[in-house]
Amino acid sequence: MNNEQKWQAVAEHDDQYDGLFFVGVKSTKIFCQPSCKSKLPLRKNVLFFENVTQAKEAGYRSCKRCRPDLLDNQHKEIVETEMEYIHKIKSPVGILTVSSNGQRISGLWMEGQKYFAKTLGKDISERNLPIFKEVRKWLDIYFSGKEPDFMLPLIPKGSPFQQSIWDRLCKIPYGQTTTYGEIAIQFELEHKGKHTSARAVGNAVGHNPVSILIPCHRVIGKNGYPTGYAGGIDKKIKLLKLEGINIKNL
Numbered sequence: 001m002n003n004e005q006k007w008q009a010v011a012e013h014d015d016q017y018d019g020l021f022f023v024g025v026k027s028t029k030i031f032c033q034p035s036c037k038s039k040l041p042l043r044k045n046v047l048f049f050e051n052v053t054q055a056k057e058a059g060y061r062s063c064k065r066c067r068p069d070l071l072d073n074q075h076k077e078i079v080e081t082e083m084e085y086i087h088k089i090k091s092p093v094g095i096l097t098v099s100s101n102g103q104r105i106s107g108l109w110m111e112g113q114k115y116f117a118k119t120l121g122k123d124i125s126e127r128n129l130p131i132f133k134e135v136r137k138w139l140d141i142y143f144s145g146k147e148p149d150f151m152l153p154l155i156p157k158g159s160p161f162q163q164s165i166w167d168r169l170c171k172i173p174y175g176q177t178t179t180y181g182e183i184a185i186q187f188e189l190e191h192k193g194k195h196t197s198a199r200a201v202g203n204a205v206g207h208n209p210v211s212i213l214i215p216c217h218r219v220i221g222k223n224g225y226p227t228g229y230a231g232g233i234d235k236k237i238k239l240l241k242l243e244g245i246n247i248k249n250l
């Protein structure tokens with residue numbers, strides 16, 4: 001891959017190249033993954049690194065938004081196997097089971113959740129990896145009633161339709177809600193010629209494998225009621241209240 005191809009991937013926020021190379025921004029001394037959603041730097045300010053160590057040795061700091069330090073290609077062998085790792089974390093909404101391929105979070109389920117661990121593969125091992133420490137850090141901030149100032153790299157497994165709905169969920173700001181119908185309208189606007197319904201959206205939302213981090217709890221019914229939640233309606237209300245959202249009582 002030459003530098004022009006790398007720049008192309010960066011300009012398109014192409015996540016296929018995440019972990020294969022890293023992008024340094026000379027003006028800020030921060031390095032990113034190719035797919036980072038932060039503002040695109042100027043081409044002249046960009047240089048490329050092979051791995052995290054190289055970037056750090058050059059005096060660059062890891063971007064807080066895309067967390068390239070968690071996606072070091074020196075550990076790439078973990079990603080190339082089908083292996084998934086799980087770890088349990090205590091929280092105010094009960095014990096959470098978090099799964100990861102070692103670099104990205106593939107699942108976060110609450111106890112008794114519908115579709116619990118449904119997307120997990122066969123090769124699972126319980127292990128406390130560095131990324132789970134980051135998840136704990138994120139959750140500690142979240143459950144203290146604050147909006148975490150960083151995001152974790154995610155890799156939820158699902159159909160292209162589900163993926164696009166989950167992407168939309170990630171765009172609902174902290175402390176705000178939307179409805180299934182609004183998401184359906186947004187989807188149709190973005191995918192010209194494709195049709196969907198509030199019901200199909202509801203189904204995709206319900207199958208979200210990464211609870212809380214992909215904030216499906218911020219989707220409510222059009223009448224303002226919290227409606228369903230795969231993790232249980234009481235937990236959804238708890239999360240909404242935690243974010244300072246006033247919801248109607250059932």
Ligand SMILES: [Zn+2]
Nearest residue numbers: 032036063066
């Ligand atoms: Zn970044």
